[in-house]
Amino acid sequence: MTQPPPLVVELHRSGRTVLVPPALTVLEALENEGVAIDSMCRAGICGTCETVALSGAGTRTGRYPRLIRLCTTAPGTITHLVLDL
16 A cells, blocks of 8 residues: 655744654654644544644645644645644
C-alpha cells in the first residue's frame, strides 16, 4: 500500500509552513518544529489541542472554518490545512 503524501500545514498567524509526514500527527509535527500547542490525552478525547482550521484541501475536507483536534489529524484524505495559529 502506498503512503499518503505529506500534509502541508500553514500557520496563518505566524506565516510558517510545516510538512507533516505520514507517520506523524499534526500535533507531533508542530511540536517537532518548536510550535507550542496545549495538549493532554493525545487521543482526541479531551479537546485540549482543538484548533480552528480556516481552510483545507483533499479528497474529504468538509466545511471551513471548523474545529479540528491536532492530535488525531494526520496525512491521508486531507492534503493541505490552514490553521489559525
